[in-house]
Amino acid sequence: MDFYDVINNRRTVRNFKNQSVEQDVIDRILDAGLKAPTNDHMRSWEFIVLTDKSIIEKVVKKIPRKVSDKRVDFILNARRMTDECQRNMYADAIPKQRGMLSESGCLILPMFKQKKNLLEPKDLSSLNAFASIWCCIENILLASAAEGLSCAFRIPSGEETEYISETLCLPKEYVFPCYLAIGYPEDDTALPEQKSIDLKSKIHLNGW
Template identity: 50%
Template sequence: MDIYEAICLRRTVRDFEDKEVKIDIIKRILDAGMRAPTNNHMREWEFVIVNDKTSRLKLIDKVERNTSESEIADDLDNWAQDQCQRKMYFDAIPKQYNMLLTSGCLILPFFRQREPLLKPGCLSSLNGFASIWMCIENILLAAVAEGIYGVTRIPFDEEIKHIKEVMKVPSDYEIPCYIALGYPNQNAKQIKQHHIKVEDRIHFNKW
């Protein structure tokens, strides 16, 4: 598949078929991730694949699963007025737990971070954080080439603490997100996207 085609086809999917993603496919996808740019040339990234249902249930135990529509609306009213954006959150928030549980493959990416992530000494202190997200984008695009789609979820503090305890993560590694991959359900919901002309966002020589 052409890279531009993969970029255009990539989309967020939260509704999956009950079908496991084969490990050889996952290895190819993760190999694509490992070819992303890295801040220190060492690619200090690790991946935990959680496909055992019992392990997955234990892992995602701290993920919220009972957020009501009124709670979502109250939160969105404070900052989100765009209707497409609101529809996305109304669809996404109630599915957070289930999408992690039912995906064909759940991947936990980790990156090495020697300084406190939320208290960086300077912008360069976040190089590892920036690099892992380039790795994740490669993973999502490679997945598309395999007919697989997915979604990321950034964990809250309580989830991060739980993940590190359950997975026995070394103290100098951090998790940026969960990556849930799988084959889209035929009724997987697609929220309308805003199409923005690139010409409207390009500046030459100055803002």
């Protein structure tokens, strides 16, 4: 697939077919992730690849199984979301957080080495490793699109990080920034309308 076709075709999908992802495809996708720029040139990244449904169910245990429409509306209003495209996207995404992870062809936990407390940075440089892993994740998203696959990710919240660390025996110096679901999209999967952005309005030549 042409690179710009990959960019234009990549969409977050939260409804997956009950179909596994071949190991050689996973390997190519993660290898693309390892080609991303890294803050320390060492690519101190690791990937836990989960394909066993029983283990995946255990991993997503802390994520609510169901979210009511009333709860979704409360969250959207609490976050003061007024843009229709944004509200529609979140209204689709929030109830599917657990299902999209458990139903995906494989669930990947990308991890990066973090020596100091990520949530107490002294300056921007303290976040270099965190920023770097997202470059890796972006490569994974694009490589998945090139393979005809779709992705969805969830940022862990509440007790999820500690629970995952204990459940999967993660080394103390490693942090996982997100769950990354990869799989074959359902034929009729919902794709909320994307916000239309005028490129020219985002470019500031030679200053703001």
